Amino acid sequence: MDTVLGFDFGIKRIGVAIGNTMIRQAQPLSVIAAIANEARFAAIGALISEWGPARIVVGLPSHPDGVEHEMSARCRRFANQMHGRFNLPVVLVDERYSSAVIAAKRGEVIDDRAAAIILQQYFDDYAQSN
Structure with missing residues (x-):
């Protein structure tokens, strides 16, 4: 069982989610x-x-x-950094609709929930081959 951290990169905030390869269920972290x-x-x-992830x-x-x-290039740079x-493997996951599926109130910070959607997509679509 490996821990995986997921990130929703933004200029003002970065959402973070956590999950593991056994349960394959992402949850918002911070x-x-x-x-x-x-x-x-x-x-x-x-x-x-704190969490010791096997990958990001x-x-x-x-x-x-x-x-x-433009944000695609910034996210690629963030992933490379x-x-x-x-020194952990980094996987890029398509996040086109991660924020759009969250019903947020005006001014509500949803970045951690967006990160959970991204990480869940990794578990659902990408982790099968890894």
Whole structure:
């Protein structure tokens, strides 16, 4: 049984979810609200130390037709930084509709729930072959 952390990367916040390969059920864990890279990675490092994941999943946004945009490049860079800093395998998962399926009230922080949707998609679609 391996622990997996999922991330919904954003410029203002990063949503984090957790799950494991035995139960294959993602759940929201936390929201990192730091904007500075060092503070973000310090918070992520603390989560990695606490939970000891075997791999990391990062949502990769794109337009509805699958074409990548500016945030796609930022998410790829974030995923590369995660791999480089923490030496863990990183899997990119299509996140086109992760935030859209959450009914949120105005101003509500949903990033951790979006991360859970991304991680659940990994368990449902990608983990079969890994």
